Amino acid sequence: MNQTAGTTRIQRRNTAAITEAALEVFSANGFRGATVDQIAKAAGLSKPNLLYYFPSKEAIHQHLLATLMDTWLDPLREMDPEGDPMEEILAYIRRKLEASRDFPRESRLFANEIVQGAPHILPTLEGELKDLVDEKAKVLSRWMEEGRIQRVHPYHLIFSIWSLTQHYADFDVQVRAVLGSGDTDPFPEAEEYVITLFTRMLALKP
Amino acid sequence: MNQTAGTTRIQRRNTAAITEAALEVFSANGFRGATVDQIAKAAGLSKPNLLYYFPSKEAIHQHLLATLMDTWLDPLREMDPEGDPMEEILAYIRRKLEASRDFPRESRLFANEIVQGAPHILPTLEGELKDLVDEKAKVLSRWMEEGRIQRVHPYHLIFSIWSLTQHYADFDVQVRAVLGSGDTDPFPEAEEYVITLFTRMLALKP
DNA sequence: CGTGACTTTGACCGTTTGGTCAAATGCGAC
DNA sequence: GTCGCATTTGACCAAACGGTCAAAGTCACG
Secondary structure (H helix, E strand, O other): OOOOOOOOHHHHHHHHHHHHHHHHHHHHHHHHHOOHHHHHHHHOOOHHHHHHHOOOHHHHHHHHHHHHHHHHHHHHHOOOOOOOHHHHHHHHHHHHHHHHHHOHHHHHHHHHHHHOOOOOOHHHHHHHHHHHHHHHHHHHHHHHHOOOOOOOOHHHHHHHHHHHHHHHHHOHHHHHHHHOOOOOOOHHHHHHHHHHHHHHHHOOOO | OOOOOOOOHHHHHHHHHHHHHHHHHHHHHHHHHOOHHHHHHHHOOOHHHHHHHOOOHHHHHHHHHHHHHHHHHHHHHOOOOOOOHHHHHHHHHHHHHHHHHHOHHHHHHHHHHHHOOOOOOHHHHHHHHHHHHHHHHHHHHHHHHOOOOOOOOHHHHHHHHHHHHHHHHHOHHHHHHHHOOOOOOOHHHHHHHHHHHHHHHHOOOO
């Protein structure tokens, strides 16, 4: 694998194909459930060829998690401490719901990882993630103290946003099985419901 | 394996040890991540001995899922159509939260299964689960029509209860990583938060 | 067109995995 | 105690797995 600054056209094409294929396979089967052959086939490469670009199955997985972590946290980062509290929170919820709709594989990749005890990314959870949540929880607390939204536990508020939004990606099969008529998109109703829920919880009673 | 009515003492002891061990191993590693040797060791048996009681790894998994499905649905079954709406819903939430606290492995077993597309229990989701939810959604709808709780989408109301309560079992590692101080039990605060959330969403404005 | 670096591959290896089997051992009823 | 059945085990197997390697093929560039 090329170590120098130069990245060739083929390198870019193949690493892209590998990460795409790995996302597909890891998110559907978990780390141990995925095989290198599966990923290679999905990427249109032979197994040794794939291992020419990544040193190991573990390395592909780590690379995916690291790359996607930012994508996953950005919606929260964008919550503006200077904006209108209710608008900021609802906009955050909408962004997370969009992410669940548009990137369900990414969501399931993390779900798989965390359900099984986060063996590969526990340090990131305790570091980067905790720091970001600590910061945003302070903002939420300030908004509550200023009387601009109702007072609730700020950390659990964030947990509940994660939980409700990611549910529609991670448990998509269950949602569709229960709703029946697998064709119809559950997201519009989900958005209306979740927005209503947080509005009623956080809005001040006039 | 004994096919007749008689079940020996040893059979009961060993099948119990196997299901307990399998729950531990499957919930922590997923189906493909778990090995028969691991389960056998955890059950205090040799691998061939374990396979004397269950014909295959798949069979143990199926048996676990089937056995646990009822445990998992019972809290919802108990919701009384004749009771007070708000009390019934809040009691259901408390039961689900208790289940997440007391049976996190069961929750993670289902989470693993569903995140990966429910390959082993999709029929059950579309049958037994859907039927139960359909029935209870009707009850919720009636309560709303009678003006005893606020009007929201009944199916998404149930989804949100599942999502919020099971989050504390399935994503326990993340919750603890973000809250820091891994010793303290997050459940009391979680219960207060979740109960507040649903109370504010569903209570009628006086 | 030639050359050196980049890319691809088939054959291969050691390990792990789910599962089998015949033989050995243990147990309980008579 | 002994007989029949239940239980347990070590040895074993074929397939699947992650990964290696030397050799062959291909690309870009002077």
